[in-house]
Amino acid sequence: MSTRRTVSLFATCLGDQLRADAVEAAAAVLERAGCAVQFDPRQTCCGQPAFNSGYWREARAVARRFVDLFEHVEAVVVPSGSCTAMVHRLPQLFADDPDLLPRVRAVATKTFELSQFLVRELGVTDLDARLDARVAWHDACHGLRELGVRGEPRALLAHVRGLELIETRTCEACCGFGGTFSIKLPEVSTAMLDHKLDELQAAGVDVVASLDASCLMQIDGRMRRRGIRVRTMHLAEILAAR
């Protein structure tokens, strides 16, 4: 592990509140990879909920804070593909603001999803982790399609001792969360997921893992309602496990 990088952890609002163990694991993994990890307690949200719902004025106010807070750090690492993709999308939100736009772009280029940062930026794939489990991977949409994160988590999981990665046919299918979509169209949202869950159940896995707290919340909530006894784990939690 080469030069010591200082990274600023963006916990994301959902991660901070609902998956604190995963955020803590992300910090631990980054430290294990040789980074100095900072956490700015003034952080809140990237603005995505409002942006995706059409409330761009409200989203700008929140996203601006993100830019103010993180523009002077070396790198921002996010345990979420969706929030990272949102930061990369900020230029669309601030397209009418020529003064802010260069600053927005600068923050976007140094904001990375966790697995992307570990593999592409640090060149690390083996974190000396161990987890005895059959694990199905869920390719979270924004990480997969907006950031192009597909091989990175798999490269990391391949080095976890005892872990058997189960590739499913529906691993790239959306979990149905989609932010406010999940509460605007709850039945459609879970019907989309049920298709995946049927396959996961048949595959007999112990864990379904992903890199977004939002997908995991959706998958976990539906599995508990359906009585499917499969654990959800964030990638960071697997990588931190020993």
Place this chain on the structure above:
Amino acid sequence: MTPPDEAHPNAFAQQARDALQDEVLTGALRRATDLFGERRRAAIATVPDWQELREHARKVKAHTLAQLDHYLERFAANATAAGATVHWARDGDEACAIVTRIAAERSASRLVKSKSMATEEIGLNEALAARAREPVETDLGEWIIQLAGETPSHIIVPAIHKTRQQIGRLFVDKLGIPPTDDPDALAAAARTRLRAHFAAADLGISGVNFGVAETGTILILENEGNARMTTTLPKTHVAVMGIEKVIPRFDDLEVFLRLLPRSGTGQHLTTYQSLLTGTDPGGEGPDELHIVLLDNGRAKIAVDRVMRETLACIRCGACLNACPVYQSVGGHAYGSVYPGPIGAILTPQLQGLEQAAALPFASTLCGACKDVCPVAIDIPSLLLELRRRAVDGTPGQRPVRLRRSERIAFGLWSWFARGPRRFRFAARLARIAQRVPLLSRLLPPLSAWTRTRELPTAEGRAFRDRRRGGNR
């Protein structure tokens, strides 16, 4: 279940719930869309320069749409020089009136028609039926839909929502054939009846896949030979063409012909490609070719710099097959002629955002549509833009009447997310609300979540509080 003719884009939520109740429908949809997806993947795997092709096609479309009037004029001039008669229709009513008049002037009463979404969009069959000139649909899927009195639920596979058992029962009922669900027997029954219609037809109606400005040629792609017969057997051929279908040069077809069949049906090429340039007096084919150039809201989209990309669509249907929402609920839930991701961006622009504001929200923004689009239309970004316009309005268009509670909620959210202390306070309130079972069942948005899922169980303290407490 909502009757198809009463379906409305803004009733998507109810229509989608209805669709989910129908297990025959959801099963048929899943099988068919998965199959088309697999075929598409196999077909594009044989094209090493697929991404370059998409990029090339996107550029051709962008170039054409940026000077649409120029290319349309060239197309019209060259088509006219080749012997076609070109008509300009501002909207659906004008287009229907033109076609009806052409049929009436020639006393044509036996009409056949090949599959065309543009004619579905303008309700041409209904308009002609009102003058006792309803055309017989000759595409097998479209004919099934016509017999059943339904509307297409997919832009290239109109009867995708039907099983062969359902089609068998429909044929027994409407055609009096002996009971069967054998696809060959059903196709044979259809062929016998449709041949008789072709032989008798005095006017054929078709759509257009591409119109070549350079030569005035129209191209029609199909697999059953029905479009070939519709456009060659009757004395008069009327082609209805959306103005966005024009492309500059004949050579451009090379690119689009590699992209469209592979994306749509997973074929390397459709069975038939009919390239029609004007008429051949005294020779083969119809005596008259009429091309109706249909605007119906497209010109307005073409001058909208942000949304213009919508018109690059070549109607392959790949985004429908790839969309997890479409795969789950099918086309009729959209209550619009164009369903799925392309419908969710096109319908609100053709009909007005107020009329179809629910559709841009009927997506998780998963991006599968953008990935498969052969012209790389950035559908998620266009959905986001339409959502913004619904909330903010545009010059000359008031904001759509969305739920007031939503506006208030995002206003509050924005305030709470602008400071760490407010944020922590709001998060605490949410944690309390979540722990009270009655609230989680009755209080939106928790109640909407818990209708189909359990609430998340927070893992102890929030990360920020752990950090503050000196825990690590």
